[in-house]
Amino acid sequence: MRSFRLIALALVGGATLACSGARTRAAPPEPIRITLVGINDFHGQVEPHRTPLKDGQVLEEGGAATLAAYVARLRADNPGGVVLLDAGDMFQGTLPSNLTEGAVVVDVYNHLGVTAAAIGNHEFDYGPVGPGSMAKRPGDDPLGALKARIGQARFPMLSANLRDAATGKPPDWTGNDGTYLLEVKGVKVGILGLSTEATPKVTNPANVESLRFLPLAPAALEASRSLRARGAEVVVAVAHAGGKCTDLNNPRDTSSCDQGDAEILSMVKRLPLGTLDAIVAGHTHQTMGHFFANVPIIETTGQARSLGVVELFVDPGSRRILPGRTRIQAAIPLCAKVDATQGTCDGRRLRDAPQVRLEPASFLAGPVVPDAKVAPLLAPALALAREAQHRQLGLVASAPLARGYTEEGVLGNLVADVLRASAKADVGLMNPGGVRADLPAGPLTFGQVFEALPFDNTVAVVTLTGPELARLLTLAYGNPMGAVFAVSGLEVTLERCPGAGRLSGVTLTGGQPLVFDPQKTYRVALPDFLARGGDGLEPLLRQVPPERIEMTPVNGLDLREALITYGKARGGTLEAPALGRVRYAGVAACPQAGR
Structure with missing residues (x-):
């Protein structure tokens, strides 16, 4: 009888352990969250946009220090899971950037920890190193200034559709084939860059005579296949090609999007499903935050006024994107301080307001604190600019x-x-x-x-x-x-x-x-x-x-x-x-x- 009781207790205990084990195994592992942060058309905007207000205050919007603060908040929200991408046209447009031929921007991007950037048409504007925007003397390299910035950068500059006209191959001076493979929280993420096919028409054509810019869709397909063959589980395009959508309220509603002359949408339509998992776009200086053919695409108006976010969730078992979990946050304004009533730092909306009460901005349930380490990076370029300004x-x-x-x-x-x-x-x-x-x-x-x-x-x-x-x-x-x-x-x-x-x-x-x-x-x-x-x-x-x-x-x-x-x-x-x-x-x- 005693032996029977011991056996029965043992069976009950085993059943209890088995049930407990079943409950443990039933809890599925959490998906892996990858946060894609997109900026585009920075155009040398290392300083904030400043708007004098009627009450004597000066309103500030964007700029490198505030951008760094938002990136820091995103990294705190998803440690180790942020991929920071720039969709091109980084340099041309402001005195501090132009006087340094973009060097101050690369210093800022190195500090920000930019993952990769697309090569935009205005990246070719500076021509040779030094004064003059085109080669005039023997030995001048029309790509010299861009090569110098690539050598300075601690991140790759990518263009999978860029070719050397003489060889038909990707140019050696880029240091890559237009793609970049990295690991994010254990997930292999492939990045491919693209430059607008119109580049020779929207930079100085003399500076790109030795180059060819291939059609986007075939180049993107080839680059994506190359990345996946090398083990990429997620493939993202960072493209200096864009579109325009006027309504950002519903990312699934594309009725406000101009599809007649949208280079990035034309490309997506020509790609097989599954080629790309997300796109950070640029070039048109217009907003996008929508799904096209189930591909999330973000773009901002540029000049460091806002950023966009795409959150991807990867199943840890199958290593595939969970499309239903993908989230888009389009055109998030970059504000250190906002008007207490309207909640914005947009000078175009506040310049005529009779009174503006500024208060510190918050983002992701935390205060926005402009990065104090940015100022020393800017100081030499700003001194040059002040003298000229x-x-x-x-x-x-x-x-x-x-x-x-x-x-x-x-x-x-x-x-x-x-x-x-x-x-x-x-x-x-x-x-x-x-x-x-x-x-x-x-x-x-x-x-x-x-x-x-x-x-x-x-x-x-x-x-x-x-x-x-x-x-x-x-x-x-x-x-x-x-x-x-x-x-x-x-x-x-x-x-x-x-x-x-x-x-x-x-x-x-x-x-x-x-x-x-x-x-x-x-x-x-x-x-x-x-x-x-x-x-x-x-x-x-x-x-x-x-x-x-x-x-x-x-x-x-x-x-x-x-x-x-x-x-x-x-x-x-x-x-x-x-x-x-x-x-x-x-x-x-x-x-x-x-x-």
Whole structure:
């Protein structure tokens, strides 16, 4: 009897242990969380954007120190699980960055611990190391400044669709094949970079003559397959190619997204399902935070005003993404302080508020503390910039000079006049993307002129027949973004809706007809960027004989120098040209693209 009782107790105890073991095994392991943090189009914005308020305060938005604070909060929230990616155009655009040819940005990115970055079109802008944005002397390397930044960076700069024109292979100087494989919390994550196919049109074409930019989709597919063959369990693209979505409320609702001219969406449509697990996009300076073909895509307006986040969850057993768990946080504003009422640091919303009460911002249930270690990194570049910024030019703007982009702008007209007068040409033509800021009324400093004209473009002249000039203007105004080029010596009539065939009429100033006789020629002054085929003008300019294209007809004068010289020749005053060189015909409004 006693033996039976012992056996029974043993059986009961064994059953209890077995049940306990079953309960332990029944609890599945937690998925592995990977936090992708995306920034794009930084454009040298190491300092915050500053907006004077009506009550005397100065509002700050973004900048490197605040960006570092947000990245720190994200890393505290997911230790060891953050992948920080930049989608290109890191350098060009501010005095501190341009005076150091991007070195100050790489110092900041090294400090931030950037995982990888895409190579954007403006990464090629600086040309050789040192003054001058293009090779002019024997031994000058048109890729020298970019190579120097790659050598300085402690993170890879990637472009899987970039090829050396001579060999057809990825260039040796990038140090990679456009891909990067790393381990995050035990998960093998593959990163592939992509550059916009339009790069030769949106940088100085002379600097990329030795390179080719392949179509995105085939390059992404090849790179993804290579990464997965090397063991990648998650593949992410960081692409200097983007799109635009106006409504970020529902990441599954893409009805607000422009799908007509979205390079990144065109690529996704051409890829087999499962090629990419996420995309950090850029180039268009527009917001995205949506799923396309179940691929989460994020993009911000750039210039260090915000960042985007994609959280991926990986099953620890199958090592596959759990799509239903993926989360997107699009365009998170980078604020150290916010208005207590509106909860924002957006100067465009608060500049006219009668009173703003600023309070410290919080993020992920913790305070935002700007990184004090950033300031010493910036100090040498900021000292150079301050010296240049405040240098008086002996030049006064008689009235505010506002730039335009999708409409005619006073400053664009002035620059077109400057081009025409500097080269003693018949026509002046200025692309709106080359004018980056307004000029205020009053005495002007070099820094203000630099911010308006940050690119080192020189005055060039192209001699065209009447039909060729008409074709040039057709290409200029036929761009899908609706950009309105500034003209001098001409008056143009456009259809309201952007796209090919938008130009409906052109005359000389005062309505004098443009002569379309092939024997009649016109000297057209324009930035050398355009003369080399930039901004979509290449289809015509590649057919113009080289002897009719003068890249340095005015001793290599750049646009800033030309503007200053023009003003001083007129008594030191820049007058605001009248609007009315661009007129419109046809419908008053256009249907929204992508609807």
